[in-house]
Amino acid sequence: MTNLSDKLKKDIQYGLLKWFDEEKREMPWRETRNPYKIWVSEIMLQQTQIITVIPYFERFIEAFPTVQDLAAAPEEKVLKCWEGLGYYSRARNLHRAAKQIVAEFDGRMPQDWDDLLSLPGIGSYTAGAVLSIAFGQVLPAVDGNVLRVLSRMFLISKPINVAKTKKEMEALAGCLIPIARAGDFNQALMELGALICTPKSPQCFRCPLQKCCCANQEQCQASLPVKEKKAPKRELKMVFGVIYNEKGDVLIEQRPSKGLLANLWQFPGGEWHSGSEAHEVLRDIIKEKYQLDIIVDGDQIALKHIFTHLVWKVTAFTTCSVQGGCAVLSKGGTARWVKWQDLKDYPFPKVHQTIIMKVEGRKDDQ
Ligand code: SF4
Incomplete structure (x- = not known):
């Protein structure tokens, strides 16, 4: 799956970035390359809708403008700022990671993949997002939206909630990224999943990747992606x-x-x-x-x-x-x-x- 033709890669890159430049939504974290702010936004956006995150992000950055401010804050203040956003382990990990960045990395966000993964709450998705968006590194950032788009585009019917499939999808996403605009490309794939290639009723007629998409050609969008059933809660x-x-x-x-x-x-x-x-x-x-x-x-x-x-x-x-x-x-x-x-x-x-x-x-x- 990773030996794609150069022409296909170019078509995908060009179509997707052109669409992103014209259609992307304004968001406060899209106005910056500050790795701390991008990291905070990525953690908040996990399992939470953008519209909910925006006011929380603005309040959080106002309360803790830098990683040093966050590291020095009492945990109760951090949790208070997070109140209502749910999944509180994200806030606690963010706080612990900020302390670690100050103590071990001189207060600077690490630019090395392994260093970033050593911080609490940072997995391959967040590391890829921060390194590509803030530092332009050619690394994939594969979230649920990207998994859906790729599984449809390349007709991948393996369950996307299985670690092995996710690794394969990360490799696939990685070989699609253009060197000059890695961060934009990752965000564009996510944005396409959020706005056009939605879980139900994808709007293929508006999709910049329609011509390259296998699911569209076979008209099987509705049956992808495949997910393995989880045990009931x-x-x-x-x-x-x-x-x-x-x-x-x-x-x-x-x-x-x-x-x-x-x-x-x-x-x-x-x-x-x-x-x-x-x-x-x-x-x-x-x-x-x-x-x-x-x-x-x-x-x-x-x-x-x-x-x-x-x-x-x-x-x-x-x-x-x-x-x-x-x-x-x-x-x-x-x-x-x-x-x-x-x-x-x-x-x-x-x-x-x-x-x-x-x-x-x-x-x-x-
Ligand atoms: S053509 Fe349709 S199914 Fe294919 S990526 Fe675009 S929106 Fe998704």
């Missing part, structure tokens, strides 16, 4: 409560420093294992964790949160109160009573932000 039932003390402060707890949603804050609660009712489970969890007796009251909200390998089915109680006694927490724990208006200072995962929004909506109605 595991479902966990979770229960959380908005708990007030006698002063009207609200209880929040920090998640463990490792694992899912590490170090983010949440309303207290946990997994709902048994066959008991949700409010009983919440009462037992709070009693066990904080030695507090609570009255579970108020509305019950049902929410769903989808992670990469897991789905949380969440039940949240909006108004719980501490029963009798004084609501004192043991010292040294990771929970605290805070004023409702101070919740904005803590990074919460999306599902808990939704609880906050729902409670605030109800407060406004009262």
Whole structure:
């Protein structure tokens, strides 16, 4: 597959770059060759739509204009800037990698493939994107969009979510890249996948590669790319409560420093294992964790949160109160009573932000 004729390569390069020059969308990270900014944008864009990323990117760069600023920031501030974008391990890895760049690479983004891959959160896609876009290196950057375009263009029916196929596709993409415009070519392939060669109903009549595309010739676009079926996601039932003390402060707890949603804050609660009712489970969890007796009251909200390998089915109680006694927490724990208006200072995962929004909506109605 990598021994393509020079004419075919030239046709693909010329057609795609001409289209990209005319049709590419304006994006803040496309106005720069700054490797730090390109790296941040590439990490944010993983599993997230461009329209969602733009305001986050602008806020993040304003808060941390350089890799040194990011390295020096407390993790809580980095997570707060990432709040709502999901997949928080991306933010933690970005932060750790920034520290490593400052400590080991004199604060400069490494220009060597292996050095870049040694940083947390950077795989072959991100390394290829940063090195080609910021430094013009002739390296492929193969994301899901590129896999789809290539599998259709070259009629590749191997499953694209298998590592071996991805490696072959990277080799194929690598031999298509023109030396003079490596970064633009990589971005053009991604842009074509995002705008024209879309998963459903690709617009082949508008495609600059229509004449070179085997799937278009055979009219089998809809059956490509092929993906191997993944195991269904595991479902966990979770229960959380908005708990007030006698002063009207609200209880929040920090998640463990490792694992899912590490170090983010949440309303207290946990997994709902048994066959008991949700409010009983919440009462037992709070009693066990904080030695507090609570009255579970108020509305019950049902929410769903989808992670990469897991789905949380969440039940949240909006108004719980501490029963009798004084609501004192043991010292040294990771929970605290805070004023409702101070919740904005803590990074919460999306599902808990939704609880906050729902409670605030109800407060406004009262
Ligand atoms: S011709 Fe159609 S299937 Fe082929 S690359 Fe273009 S949009 Fe995709």
